[in-house]
Amino acid sequence: MNLIEYADSELMMMDLAHIVAGEINRKLMHSERASLALPGGTTPGPVMDALSATSLDWERVDVMLTDERWVPEDDPRSNARLLRERLLVDKAAKANFIPFWSDAGAPEECVPVAADKVRAAMPLTLVLLGMGEDMHTASLFPGAENLDTALSPNAPPLLALHPPGVPEARVTLTARVINDAMNKHLVIIGDAKREALEKARASGDGHVAPVAAVMRDLTVHWAKE
Numbered sequence: 001m002n003l004i005e006y007a008d009s010e011l012m013m014m015d016l017a018h019i020v021a022g023e024i025n026r027k028l029m030h031s032e033r034a035s036l037a038l039p040g041g042t043t044p045g046p047v048m049d050a051l052s053a054t055s056l057d058w059e060r061v062d063v064m065l066t067d068e069r070w071v072p073e074d075d076p077r078s079n080a081r082l083l084r085e086r087l088l089v090d091k092a093a094k095a096n097f098i099p100f101w102s103d104a105g106a107p108e109e110c111v112p113v114a115a116d117k118v119r120a121a122m123p124l125t126l127v128l129l130g131m132g133e134d135m136h137t138a139s140l141f142p143g144a145e146n147l148d149t150a151l152s153p154n155a156p157p158l159l160a161l162h163p164p165g166v167p168e169a170r171v172t173l174t175a176r177v178i179n180d181a182m183n184k185h186l187v188i189i190g191d192a193k194r195e196a197l198e199k200a201r202a203s204g205d206g207h208v209a210p211v212a213a214v215m216r217d218l219t220v221h222w223a224k225e
């Protein structure tokens with residue numbers, strides 16, 4: 001794990017967008033397509049804003065979330081809603097979005113269709129992760145019933161989970177997909193998340209601290225506020 005500390009989060013988001021665009025662009029120089037996974041939640045909006053205004057050959061970029069909350073896309077908690085409103089506008093509107101959510105049924109029924117699309121985009125060019133203070137990353141939550149499967153090297157690319165204490169079911173990229181990515185980044189803000197990250201690093205056990213399962217070759221971007 002490599003930690004980069006920033007003077008403030010505004011600067012961090014601009015820098016991070018620049019790094020993401022550079023890594024995607026490098027891939028497009030020698031490949032037909034590149035793939036990018038971004039987190040949901042409250043942290044990544046500004047990096048999405050900066051990326052959406054960046055000149056890239058977006059038509060050749062497959063974009064997905066690291067995880068989805070199983071709520072309709074017009075729900076304020078929907079990660080797809082965030083991505084559509086903050087990334088898939090302006091220049092990045094031309095990107096090919098691979099949604100995980102569908103109204104076709106329960107997450108377990110819908111996951112195989114999206115999983116095939118994720119598989120076709122693997123290895124992902126870049127995964128940008130977020131993290132909760134409980135040390136979950138993507139939707140790999142401590143205490144989730146099938147966390148073992150999600151952390152297994154033979155896991156399918158996408159898995160449905162029902163984490164305890166979380167208001168909705170989740171669909172998440174599994175640790176295998178995250179760890180197979182060509183570039184792996186994590187973005188966090190604040191002392192509480194920094195402490196959680198250090199706790200996870202000290203534990204090293206992905207079952208207790210899921211973010212520990214994806215720390216190999218991970219670049220962490222942190223700002224105090």
Ligand SMILES: O=C1O[C@H](COP(=O)(O)O)[C@@H](O)[C@H](O)[C@H]1O
Nearest residue numbers: 039040041042043130131132138
């Ligand atoms: O529920 C989620 O939480 C994490 C962290 O979110 P944040 O609001 O603390 O930034 C996020 O990375 C994940 O994509 C999301 O579904």
